[in-house]
Amino acid sequence: MRWLWELDRKGLCSVLSRESLKHWNTWGVGGVAPLVLRPRTFPVLRDICVAAKQEGVPLHLLGEGSNVLVPDEGLPGWVLLLRDDPTPPALLGTRGPLREFRVPGGVSLRRLVSWSLRRGLSGLEFALGIPGTLGGALAGNAGAQGDSIGDHVSFLEIQEEDGVVRRCARSDLSFAYRTSPFQKEKTLILSAGLLLAPTEEAELRRRARAFGDLRRNQPRMCKTAGCVFRNPPGFSAGRLLDLAGCKGLVRGGARVSPRHANFIENVQDASASDILELALQCRERVANAHGVNLEFEVRLLGPTP
Ligand SMILES: Cc1cc2nc3c(=O)[nH]c(=O)nc-3n(C[C@H](O)[C@H](O)[C@H](O)COP(=O)(O)OP(=O)(O)OC[C@H]3O[C@@H](n4cnc5c(N)ncnc54)[C@H](O)[C@@H]3O)c2cc1C
Structure with missing residues (x-):
């Protein structure tokens, strides 16, 4: 060592x-x-x-x-x-109307979005208000309102468990709703090619504002991990949780957000088991009330219940 x-x-x-x-x-x-x-x-x-x-x-x-x-x-x-990488996006070239950039996986999504807005480049507005790194976003295909990071990828450079580095072309990658081919912890996303569109400032501002407004009903200044459950096909998990009476439920130091039922807040030095037990209680309520089994969107590290 x-x-x-x-x-x-x-x-x-x-x-x-x-x-x-x-x-x-x-x-x-x-x-x-x-x-x-x-x-x-x-x-x-x-x-x-x-x-x-x-x-x-x-x-x-x-x-x-x-x-x-x-x-x-x-x-x-x-x-x-793999976080706080200060390397700026590097322009690789143009592809029709789009610009292609290489961005390291450890770059903060927040920094990347504000960089793209400052440069008049559209594509990442959906990620306004989403914390995390580009690598984490790609691993879970983070998104909002039908747009997601996978839609803007041209290639990925990944490192396999044995240290071998590979380049994956877009045509070899399948992203779906909150799903990527790289959800195993063993594959590292080193960097990504992103395609962004030069866009007029007013249009960019309009799009950014529209995505920013979506965050209004989400808890702010709280310790959360975003949405706990994925949306089942055709439904909003938050709405199902709300209808099942989950808002405001408490377990130890954890509470279901009174603003948005799919967020669990650490309000008072919660333990991970407080959060997990509360999430399982909510999942059971939804199963009993609506007959729907919610799937976790957050990754449960360690032993899974
Ligand atoms: C307030 C709030 C709002 C949020 N809103 C949204 C939203 O609207 N939409 C949405 O999709 N998500 C949302 N999230 C969830 C989260 O922010 C995103 O999924 C984010 O992209 C995760 O990035 P991370 O770096 O924090 O990943 P981590 O939580 O650190 O890791 C998540 C997974 O990704 C893997 N991973 C991390 N980096 C890499 C890498 N370089 N290569 C390979 N695998 C990697 C990890 O091993 C782990 O399995 C929200 C979270 C919060 C707290």
């Missing part, structure tokens, strides 16, 4: 031992990981993945932790953080 501390000393990877994962997810819950690693370069990232595989150490990948529930028991092995 000394080589990891050596990387830390050289500024190539920050290494935190016995680190509470509460600091690394938006719900602010979860136990400890033996090591939390933040590699600064792709070669270092690759070396870490290869070493973990060789030594049989479990590896968990997190971006900003805005779509995960980390268990109270913590996570065994190493947690890799």
